[in-house]
Amino acid sequence: MRMGRASDQILVIGGGLLGLTSALALIEAGFRVTVIEKQSDVGLGASFANGATLTPSMSDPWNFPGVHRTLIRSLFQPTSPVALRPAALPSLVAWGIRFLANSTPARHRASTRQNFRLARYSLHETQRLQDRFNLDFESRKRGVLRLFRNAGEMAAPLAVAEMLAPEGLDYKILDAGGAAAAEPQLSGIREQIAGAIHYPIDETGDAHLFCQALKQTIRRLGGEILCGTEVCGIQRRGSRVTGVSLTKGDLPAERVVVAAAHASPSLLSDAGLCLPVKPVKGYSITIDTAELGNVPTVPVVDETLHGLITPLDGRLRIAGTAEFAGPDTRIRPERIAGLLSLLGQLYPHIRKRVRDGAVSPWAGLRPMSADGRPFIGETGIGGLYLNTGHGHLGWTMAAGSAKLLADLVTGSAPAIEPAPFRATRAT
Numbered sequence: 001m002r003m004g005r006a007s008d009q010i011l012v013i014g015g016g017l018l019g020l021t022s023a024l025a026l027i028e029a030g031f032r033v034t035v036i037e038k039q040s041d042v043g044l045g046a047s048f049a050n051g052a053t054l055t056p057s058m059s060d061p062w063n064f065p066g067v068h069r070t071l072i073r074s075l076f077q078p079t080s081p082v083a084l085r086p087a088a089l090p091s092l093v094a095w096g097i098r099f100l101a102n103s104t105p106a107r108h109r110a111s112t113r114q115n116f117r118l119a120r121y122s123l124h125e126t127q128r129l130q131d132r133f134n135l136d137f138e139s140r141k142r143g144v145l146r147l148f149r150n151a152g153e154m155a156a157p158l159a160v161a162e163m164l165a166p167e168g169l170d171y172k173i174l175d176a177g178g179a180a181a182a183e184p185q186l187s188g189i190r191e192q193i194a195g196a197i198h199y200p201i202d203e204t205g206d207a208h209l210f211c212q213a214l215k216q217t218i219r220r221l222g223g224e225i226l227c228g229t230e231v232c233g234i235q236r237r238g239s240r241v242t243g244v245s246l247t248k249g250d251l252p253a254e255r256v257v258v259a260a261a262h263a264s265p266s267l268l269s270d271a272g273l274c275l276p277v278k279p280v281k282g283y284s285i286t287i288d289t290a291e292l293g294n295v296p297t298v299p300v301v302d303e304t305l306h307g308l309i310t311p312l313d314g315r316l317r318i319a320g321t322a323e324f325a326g327p328d329t330r331i332r333p334e335r336i337a338g339l340l341s342l343l344g345q346l347y348p349h350i351r352k353r354v355r356d357g358a359v360s361p362w363a364g365l366r367p368m369s370a371d372g373r374p375f376i377g378e379t380g381i382g383g384l385y386l387n388t389g390h391g392h393l394g395w396t397m398a399a400g401s402a403k404l405l406a407d408l409v410t411g412s413a414p415a416i417e418p419a420p421f422r423a424t425r426a427t
């Protein structure tokens with residue numbers, strides 16, 4: 001590792017998966033890094049209790065062809081897993097038009113392929129960080145099983161899998177018996193399974209534990225993490241960034257990385273930039289499995305019911321729902337009931353044993369870009385970089401996005417093509 005000079009100072013705004021992985025990649029590249037996080041600790045935003053899966057298999061953006069029909073229907077079905085809240089509509093108009101404009105089959109296919117390359121690269125980078133820095137985050141390589149209760153629902157995911165196969169996506173189509181053999185706890189609902197796809201490439205891990213492990217590693221390597229410190233503005237002189245303003249004074253810097261998730265657009269708008277990223281709310285519950293007896297060991301996505309259940313050490317994480325509801329993290333009881341119902345419909349015998357007190361509910365905001373790809377690299381303002389907008393794939397893509405960013409900052413040749421993720425692209 002190189003020794004830093006004064007000009008090697010970089011500020012990273014945001015202590016979530018993207019800010020912390022960026023900080024570590026930049027430290028590895030020889031920079032002196034300060035992470036600024038407004039909450040009392042790192043990893044308390046979208047990275048806190050997500051679905052815990054790293055899924056290159058699900059690289060397809062959520063603005064799939066026909067998404068407008070799903071969104072319009074949801075206006076009249078407030079408890080459907082995908083919900084557009086009427087109150088949030090005014091704030092979504094400009095972004096929404098771009099979101100829908102990017103849902104043509106050709107654009108969706110192109111973004112899926114580009115995301116897959118980044119996601120697959122990211123798994124290698126996650127493994128490299130784990131090995132190099134001995135990171136413990138309950139990492140498991142068991143693949144992910146995707147279940148379908150109606151055979152017709154398999155067509156779109158299979159088309160994605162076929163398209164990504166030449167890129168390196170391995171997958172196996174299973175019947176109900178095969179699905180129950182892959183995860184024996186599914187035997188009780190075997191009759192309801194129309195088919196399944198197993199993706200061996202996918203992995204699991206606890207994103208919050210990963211953030212905590214990164215925090216310790218960054219500090220051990222000399223990086224600084226300022227928690228409880230909010231950035232109120234980005235300072236620029238002409239076409240270059242000069243630092244940030246904090247609630248208590250200014251912090252000068254020649255380079256700043258914005259990894260503030262759905263809060264990034266408002267920070268950037270002060271600097272004269274428009275970033276098409278909006279929050280899409282999701283929920284999870286985490287259940288202690290100590291008293292539950294045998295529990296599943298394979299992560300399962302129920303495509304029909306729009307949710308997933310991921311086994312972690314001594315816990316089950318159940319996650320789902322996509323609410324286009326603005327920057328609102330309030331927990332709606334009907335959503336938590338919906339996730340418990342998902343547990344009941346996948347593993348009825350386990351649901352019966354769950355006590356209410358053993359359930360920890362959570363809601364978080366996915367930072368969703370209008371074209372379904374993250375923004376990584378330098379903006380039109382010299383020295384001002386982005387690493388945000390990863391939507392439903394922020395855990396999957398974090399380590400790879402960070403290495404790509406560091407390569408762009410240092411001018412090294414990146415391992416994957418950076419153009420699809422360019423921070424200055426038009427969406």
Ligand SMILES: Cc1cc2nc3c(=O)[nH]c(=O)nc-3n(C[C@H](O)[C@H](O)[C@H](O)COP(=O)(O)OP(=O)(O)OC[C@H]3O[C@@H](n4cnc5c(N)ncnc54)[C@H](O)[C@@H]3O)c2cc1C
Pocket residue numbers: 013014015016017018019036037038039042043044045046047048049050051052053054055229230231232259260261262263264267281282283284319320363364365366367388389390391392393394395396397
């Ligand atoms: C229910 C749910 C399930 C999900 N499941 C998965 C999954 O299984 N796999 C997957 O790959 N992805 C998943 N995701 C998506 C993933 O969790 C996110 O994409 C990822 O956490 C985004 O990380 P981030 O660092 O960009 O955002 P965050 O973790 O939100 O970090 C941004 C940080 O910036 C800080 N900040 C904001 N403004 C300021 C400011 N002005 N000054 C200082 N600090 C600031 C915030 O406090 C926050 O800590 C899921 C998301 C949800 C909600």
